[in-house]
Amino acid sequence: MSETQTIEPAAGVERSGDAAPDEEPEHRFLFSAWHLVLLPIAFVMVIPLVWMLVTSLQTLEETRHYPPTLLPSSLQFRNYTDVLQQAPFTRWFVNTLIVTIVVVLGNLLFCSLAGYAFARIKFFGREVVFILILATLMVPFQVVIIPTFLIVRGFGLIDTLGALMLPNLVSAFGIFMLRQFFLTLPVELEEAARIDGASRLGILFKIVLPLSGPALATLAVIMFLWTWNDFLWPLITIYSAQNMTLQLGLATFQGAHQTNTNLLMAANVMSMIPVLLLFFFAQRWFVRGIATTGLKG
């Protein structure tokens, strides 16, 4: 949707130079047949979020009402304070934040190093090793849960945040993605830097990475979402409440006999805030590409 909106005014401007002015209104008209498809899809996407928000402000009785009430009779903001009091929500939030930040930074660093090596350094067996790494993308997580668990236990990290961080510091996906991006950067820039006296690491950190903003941002967002929302691995490795992450902690709101849906939704809303913020700010990065502007124009 946003694409049609940004392209149309540009096309209009281009046309206005050489075309007759009476052709213009056609291009200013922003409605497109696509909207008939996109608007319903957007509606379907938004409904669960709205419902979550609404439920988080309802009383417990209202949440159990059938048919569901879409507008609360009063806004129960105390649901939010109740969550914070009844559960170590802040603790979980901080845990999740620490794990996520470490995993994101780890991926940015290690995937950059590995991706650059696979993209630019010639070494024996490079292609084979790269294909092996890619092949691990095809192995389902369920298959490696037990071996990974045993390794992490070997390090004595079970029931610590380390168990959540260590196995995820580098990812095959990140290596693959960054390698592909690095390959698109003009190799002359790196040759110029080599002649200018930069070392391999210097080239990576001073030339390649500053030009890889969009790719790094994309990887960071993907790893952030993935780590923030991960449930299965924390469920297996974390037992004690003070080491839980948000997703794991939220699950404790669901009892076997009773679920406080309004509190659960209030907690959900709070856990989503960082993700929403991230999307808001990272979006700008996706569309920014400056990598080739130093070359001939």
Next chain:
Amino acid sequence: MAEVRLEHVTKRFADDVVALDDLSLEIGDGEFLILVGPSGCGKTTALRLVAGLEKPSAGTITIGERVVNGVSPRDRDIAMVFQNYALYPHMTVYRNLAFGLKERKTPKPEIERRVTEASAILGLDDLLKRRPAQLSGGQRQRVAMGRALVREPEAFLMDEPLSNLDAKLRVQMRAELKRIHQRLGITTIYVTHDQVEAMTLGDRIVVMSNGKVQQIGRPQEVYSSPTNLFVAGFIGSPPMNLLRGHVADGHVHAGELSLPTSAATPADVAVGVRPEDLSIVGPDGPALDLEVDVVEPLGNQVVVHGTVSGSVVETGAEEENDVPMHLEGSRAPLTAVFDPADEPRPGDRIRLGLAPERAYLFDLRTGDAIANEVEASR
């Protein structure tokens, strides 16, 4: 400053393509040497070998007194200007210029002094805070030059640095380059496929083809005595006309043309005629009968294209994207350059003569030049 020597350098790529075949070259201290040839002739490979961006398969490369075969590019003390400039897009002009010095831990005041100096030489003072994206093509080119200048290297390596500029800017920068070289006198190896650049800039030029040196010499020397068919066809604009010829009875015959010659063997030759050596002659005597096809007035001269009877000789200097000529029967294309006063019209038939000593002869089998000593005509 230093001299650069390549001795028996061969470069074979992984797919067994021989890019350079036993190249030996000596570039004197402060010399401006041009490597020129059609695309794929190995000239850029030669430059990249000197830069250290490629490793030679055989042979030695010496910069100054030092054999640099195993030395990394950063330790060779050379600076390179790339065809597409390769400016760092995320850095300002100042940081682009300073990058190489910073990487070498040059003290800050020294960096500042050199950047100021280079930007004064190249007129970049007002642009130091801009980024490459905010510069015009010519400005980017000058920044790329500046990045090499500030390093004060032993040698400059330039890989077609002017080929991305428009024609007018290219002429300006060509003169600018020559001025800078005269002022600083730094050993320069300059790769180009443009033979005007080769002729105007070089102290010496090296004509290359298929990874081999065809001729090394001063520009005028290469122009006036090409050692083989390839050089003859490549150097000169418009290029030399080459017709199939035959030697008999102390004369060489090519189409309607017949000229006295000292050469006796071999019988089959290529006759080369520079377009500017042709002139319009009267109805008597041997001459070429040119059927004018296209006339290009250039102001100070007219370039006339047409056909004569005879057959053309391929030199190997033809570029892949040259327009193929469609010729009927036994006609060969011919180009002549005249004074504007003599401007013919398309469709005219004119008689062209040339002084016998201005004809170049080449062995058709080997392509080598044949000595053609004829006394200057009366």
